[in-house]
Amino acid sequence: MLPINLIREKREFIIERLKVKNFEAEEIINKILKLDSSRREIQSKTDLLQGEMNRISKEIGSLMKDGKRDEANASKEATYSLKEEIKVLTDKLVPIDIDLRNEIIRLPNLPHESVPGGHGADDNIKVREGGIMPVVSETALPHWDLIKKYDIIDFDLGIKLTGAGFPVYKGKGAKLQRALISFFLDEGEKAGYLEVMPPLMVNEDSGFGTGQLPDKEGQMYHATLDNFYLIPTAEVPVTNIYRDVILNADKLPIKNIAYTPCFRREAGSWGAHVRGLNRLHQFDKVEIVRIAHPDHSYESLEEMVNHVENLVSKLELPFRILKLCGGDMSFTSALTYDFEVWSAAQKRWLEVSSVSNFESFQANRLKCRFKEKGDKQTRLVHTLNGSALALPRIVAAILENNQTGSGIKIPKALIPYTGFDIIN
RNA sequence: GGAGAGAUGGGUGAGUGGUUUAAACCAGCAGUUUGCUAAACUGCCGUAUGGGAAACUGUACCGGGGGUUCGAAUCCCCCUCUCUCCGCCA
Known part of the structure; x- marks a missing residue:
């Protein structure tokens, strides 16, 4: 399995090297890069929302401790829409992760630079x-x-x-x-x-x-x-x-x-x-x-x-x-x-x-x-x-x-x- | 195959819904002091990923997967594995 960083950074190099193995990688790599960038985009949005969620939850915890029930309940209201947003994003993320992995494992290893071309x-x-x-x-x-x-x-x-x-x-x-x-x-x-x-x-x-x-x-x-x-x-x-x-x-x-x-x-x-x-x-x-x-x-x-x-x-x-x-x-x-x-x-x-x-x-x-x-x-x-x-x-x-x-x-x-x- | 108990960082092991930011000890690393087959003390000490020149910082991960909840190592469900006893057996 090739590391995703390598695929991201050395797209052309990988496509060229895999030709030595008679493997046409361009289509798969394009698909991988597309999946990868949407994965990362969704992930960073989710991280941000999750961070906000964690912050509010902690706040509720200390409000409850201080006995400020009404304020705590008000904060709870604020989390409902956040929670919904996070769910939408993670639902999107799951199939992307699966697709991404399935595509990556289709790529063969890169041949060493000394490997000659050939078919058999x-x-x-x-x-x-x-x-x-x-x-x-x-x-x-x-x-x-x-x-x-x-x-x-x-x-x-x-x-x-x-x-x-x-x-x-x-x-x-x-x-x-x-x-x-x-x-x-x-x-x-x-x-x-x-x-x-x-x-x-x-x-x-x-x-x-x-x-x-x-x-x-x-x-x-x-x-x-x-x-x-x-x-x-x-x-x-x-x-x-x-x-x-x-x-x-x-x-x-x-x-x-x-x-x-x-x-x-x-x-x-x-x-x-x-x-x-x-x-x-x-x-x-x-x-x-x-x-x-x-x-x-x-x-x-x-x-x-x-x-x-x-x-x-x-x-x-x-x-x-x-x-x-x-x-x-x-x-x-x-x-x-x-x-x-x-x-x-x-x-x-x-x-x-x-x-x-x-x-x-x-x-x-x-x-x-x-x-x-x-x-x-x-x-x-x-x-x-x-x-x-x-x-x-x-x-x-x-x-x-x-x-x-x-x-x-x-x-x-x-x-x-x-x-x-x-x-x- | 039957019954029961359990799975937490490199190891031991605490934690049963919110100061846990996963305690403490051991191991490891760095330093200080003493001075010599070493001890004491102080600090650091998981992985992955995002942001950042860096310091630092967001997120996820407590066997795996799902659920409840504003919030889960902790509660519920399913699975896997380990241990103990019984049965069987080289």
Whole structure:
């Protein structure tokens, strides 16, 4: 949510920046400014009348105390018309406030000045790449065949228990999940992140705070009896820890890491290229979240990108880092880097992490502010998050890239966690 | 699921219709004095928004929403949440 002051003061700038996201903002902004100025006009009139009202009421109070009944009654008469006026004004104000808010939350976050224009994945910019491309034989199997061959992940069983997209991990497959989760958490802890284990269901306020609600309602599983939502990512509960909080500047940056299962309905987005582990309704992910000082949030972003790069490097996966173009970025992001790893048998890049700076866009919804020592004014923090990492596609890449005649080799860094070095 | 009690500033907690301008204490910040692992004293100490160069000042906010009243933290209604006991249960 963009602050109303910014919209008021930098109308042209916002319209220009949002064009990078292919968003035509002029009409909405004009509407916002119109609503805002009538809101302010009515509000200041109301404040004036209310002040008068308060003054008279106090007067009546002291007259009553002095026993001057008649004078008090005369003053009461004077308030009737005032009261009526105030009611007329506030009745006008309520729908304006609602409209204003509904319009403001339609505006996406401004992209950072370095974000290139563009409409889709083809316009993203490759920042760098690393790792060694694996050499696999012509008969290399895609992971959905490998998991059957070694009986480590069972989709059919998941269908029996729940439905498509809810796999059952078995034996070394299950152990590999646990190993990756522990590995990612340990690496995060070494990098100074505090681990948290949040609830997997959140309320409506939390859904609003990080931007899932009201727009992306259909993407989340909804427990309607209690009005809870299953989290689509740990970003939601972890970032909402800081909802309605005023932090001391010296506490920043706050660095949290959390492992959670993630639940996504992915309604309507199923297709041929999302077989196997490429897209699931339930999957595991370790997420890093930062609450940063606005002056240093881009340093935080770089550190997070480096952290994720370190993870994929240690897993010996060939990767590339993309800076997303305006058209491919999310509604809430100001700058996003995507990590993709090479999947040798599918011969495609798979997105395994998305690291973003939301600047103050989420903070404004969350009302997460900070105060500089000795300063009276509060300011909005910047929030950031990134996957570090999402498991299924990492597993897909490890299985496909490391397949040999004698089995699937486990990356060295992971062996202390799995307790085995090959799946056969 | 049943019964009861409650929700007040960073914390504890007073306030049941008008000197409350939300007390007091604790924590925090600034200063004074003594002089040294510190104490005493004084002052400041919520958020948002409007006006003002600033000092200052108007308005709203006591879990959320509505109502009664000239006036509501206080009275009424609805909702949410928390605690205690009972039931159920890992």
